[in-house]
């Protein structure tokens with residue numbers, strides 16, 4: 001096959017003008033006829049006989065033909081369109097696709113895995129379970145997500161967010177090693193880890209999706225949390241999600257002045273129940289209580 005594929009953008013696609021510009025810049029032909037085109041760009045997946053780039057949401061795209069189906073996500077719509085076009089072109093020429101997305105995802109994963117390893121190195125591991133704070137938050141996040149029936153992609157994403165949520169602690173812990181008043185400063189500086197972490201991650205394009213969780217996982221539903229005093233649904237969903245599990249883990253493993261010592265799992269569950277709709281998202285808190293009671297009936301507390 002020698003000719004370049006011709007694209008058709010159907011009217012359901014909201015970024016049609018932007019997409020046309022990108023296609024032109026890449027020297028592809030955009031046709032006004034569906035029949036004479038090879039690759040269709042759409043927001044409604046209704047074409048079976050041609051390669052279709054289906055933009056499911058602003059940041060998620062599915063490319064399909066009869067034999068291949070790939071879903072990808074990206075934080076920047078521009079990159080996403082550009083990559084989708086390239087990927088579908090490879091698909092057009094040869095079903096043995098050289099997968100650009102996998103390449104990009106592998107690169108992103110490497111950065112993420114490196115930072116996750118750094119988080120674990122910095123944290124204290126529990127001797128019985130060999131898990132550190134972020135690993136436990138990731139563990140319960142995964143179990144809770146399964147309980148809620150979330151799909152594999154979302155569970156993977158939530159686990160990654162859980163592993164990265166305290167990334168801002170890295171610098172803080174280092175600072176504490178060099179201060180004579182480390183105990184006093186600990187609590188003050190700890191409040192800063194959300195801001196430090198979000199500034200740090202905002203410099204890494206590939207991990208932008210985790211910035212809201214890193215910044216807002218200590219916000220409370222009633223607006224009494226930090227660093228921005230957000231309340232209710234102003235707090236990003238995954239920040240509320242990870243924040244709740246984070247709270248549970250801190251309360252049951254770490255003695256802080258805030259909770260006057262370590263709580264038993266049952267005390268922590270009662271606290272979450274009593275503060276559903278006050279400190280915690282009521283829907284998530286109620287579901288979590290149901291989940292954790294269920295979990296602890298059959299499994300050992302970690």
Ligand SMILES: [Fe+2]
Pocket residue numbers: 165166193217218246
């Ligand atoms: Fe935190």
Ligand SMILES: [Fe+2]
Pocket residue numbers: 133137165166246
């Ligand atoms: Fe945490």
